[in-house]
Amino acid sequence: MTDARLQELYREALAARDASPGTSCPQPEALQALVNRDGTEQERLATLDHAVACASCSHELELLRALRAAAPTVRRPRVATPWVIAASALIAVAAATIALRSTSTARTEMRGPAARGVVLAPAIAHASVLHWHAVPRAVSYLVEVMDGQGAVLAAETTADTSFALPARLRGSPVPNEQWWVRARLSDGSEVRSAIVPVAPR
Numbered sequence: 001m002t003d004a005r006l007q008e009l010y011r012e013a014l015a016a017r018d019a020s021p022g023t024s025c026p027q028p029e030a031l032q033a034l035v036n037r038d039g040t041e042q043e044r045l046a047t048l049d050h051a052v053a054c055a056s057c058s059h060e061l062e063l064l065r066a067l068r069a070a071a072p073t074v075r076r077p078r079v080a081t082p083w084v085i086a087a088s089a090l091i092a093v094a095a096a097t098i099a100l101r102s103t104s105t106a107r108t109e110m111r112g113p114a115a116r117g118v119v120l121a122p123a124i125a126h127a128s129v130l131h132w133h134a135v136p137r138a139v140s141y142l143v144e145v146m147d148g149q150g151a152v153l154a155a156e157t158t159a160d161t162s163f164a165l166p167a168r169l170r171g172s173p174v175p176n177e178q179w180w181v182r183a184r185l186s187d188g189s190e191v192r193s194a195i196v197p198v199a200p201r
Helices: 003-019 028-037 041-053 055-070 081-108 167-171
Strands: 129-131 137-145 152-158 161-163 179-185 191-192
Touching: 028 041, 028 055, 041 055
Parallel strands: none
Antiparallel strands: 129 161, 137 152, 137 179, 179 191
8 A cells, every 4th residue: 555545545534534523522511621621631631632633623622712711800709818807806906996095085175174184263262363184295285265256365385284364354354255275295296175164253
C-alpha cells in the first residue's frame, strides 16, 4: 500500500467522522465540564483529545470558551470571619465610649444649681459678684454679661472663679440680664456653660 493510498484512506476516515458528528462525540455536558474545569483530569483530557481531532466538537468548545470569557464575573459575598466581627464590636464600643464622654463633657456646666457643680450666689449681700466652680485643667475663664438681646455689657478673662460686675451695672441692673462662662483648657479646647440669668441684686 502506497503513501498516497494511506493519505486517501485517512482523509476518508476524517470525512466520515465529520459527516456523522455525535456518534462518538462526548456529551455537551462533558465539553462544558472541560471549559469549567470540572470532573477528573482524566475525563477532561479525554474530552480535549477528542475535541482537538473533531471539527464539530472543536467549534463547540471554542464557542463555550467564548461564552465563559464574555460572562460577567459574579463576586461571592464575603463571609464575615470571627475576627472581623470582633473588630467591628470593638469599634462600636469605642465609638459609644467616645460619644458618652463627649456627652458628659458637654453636660459639665460651670454654673447653675449646686447639683450640677455650679454656684450662682453673691458672695456678700447686695454685692454683684458672680461665682462658678473651677474646671479641671482650666487655664483661664472668659466671663460675659449680656442683655436680653445678647449684646455684651461686660466681659473679662480671668484665672479666678469669680467676677465682680462693673459699677455701672451694679447701680442700675439691665432687664433680662444674663451671663455665661467659658473655660479655656490646657489642651486648647474650651468648655462652655449655659447662658443663665444674673441673680437679682
